[in-house]
Amino acid sequence: MHLLILDGHHLATELREKFGPGHQYTFVPEAGGRLVDELESAMPQLDEALPTADVVFDFGNYGPLYEEKEGIVAFVEAATESLVSRFGAAKPSYPVFGFCGLPTLLNRSLLEVSLYDPANAEQLAATCAALDTDYRVVEDRVGMVTPRVVCMLINEACYTLQEGTASIRDIDLGMKLGTNYPKGPFEWANAIGVERVYEVLNTLWEDTRDERYKICPLLKRMVQREESFAL
Structure with a gap:
């Protein structure tokens, strides 16, 4: 084709x-x-x-x-x-x-x-x-299924990092060991693109007003600075 x-x-x-x-x-x-x-x-x-x-x-x-x-x-x-x-x-x-x-x-x-x-x-x-x-x-909804789940996990990880309770490395390693996912949330965010993650979360928040998709301030700052996570 x-x-x-x-x-x-x-x-x-x-x-x-x-x-x-x-x-x-x-x-x-x-x-x-x-x-x-x-x-x-x-x-x-x-x-x-x-x-x-x-x-x-x-x-x-x-x-x-x-x-x-x-x-x-x-x-x-x-x-x-x-x-x-x-x-x-x-x-x-x-x-x-x-x-x-x-x-x-x-x-x-x-x-x-x-x-x-x-x-x-x-x-x-x-x-x-x-x-x-x-x-x-899958259902015709903003975020489909996999982007919705992955971006939500990245957002949650950003809140954890913002609170200072764990490092990027520890959070990534913990997720891979605990869920058997191929990547940790910050590794995934960099691979997808931090700005793309932000866009998915923003449209999910606008569509649902679900607190799980309310963008973490740390993630928003990363996008504004055009930065990736230091793995």
């Missing part, structure tokens, strides 16, 4: 590892950056790739650029915005699915996806079969 990836250059390695070498990958913009900032210079590349593309992985909000392509299937990154929030009642003219596209959370045994229209369930199954990936459908 020909995979057209918009704004996903930061996940180029993970996408190739997830879906394997048997597909054609086109990243727009080719050299990274945000398509919205480089639209004019990137359009020739997009115009060349779109006619043969089978699937779009959209890490922005670029539906108008490919919505008229016959037979296109779109996966849109949905960690910070549900499909119903994005599209409302304006049903897209093409099959569209949400997916968890945060760094480290894409290349897993199951592709985490959500449905806008249940009538597209068979198309989802066929597309994932062609991509040679198993998948799991």
Whole structure:
């Protein structure tokens, strides 16, 4: 299959590892950056790739650029915005699915996806079969499932660190030993990107007002300073 990836250059390695070498990958913009900032210079590349593309992985909000392509299937990154929030009642003219596209959370045994229209369930199954990936459908909600859980754990760890009751190293080690997770919360925050973690938590807080997602001041300061955790 020909995979057209918009704004996903930061996940180029993970996408190739997830879906394997048997597909054609086109990243727009080719050299990274945000398509919205480089639209004019990137359009020739997009115009060349779109006619043969089978699937779009959209890490922005670029539906108008490919919505008229016959037979296109779109996966849109949905960690910070549900499909119903994005599209409302304006049903897209093409099959569209949400997916968890945060760094480290894409290349897993199951592709985490959500449905806008249940009538597209068979198309989802066929597309994932062609991509040679198993998948799991989760509720179409902000944060999906895995981003919600992981970012909540990172936020809780930030509160613990802020209180001074444990060090970054101790918290990371304790979580890995206690839960058998592959990474500790601060290691995970750096791998995902501290700003992306903040964005997920912020949208969860706005959506739910659940205290678990109320952003720790320490994490907010890290984002404002554009810092990562010193592991």
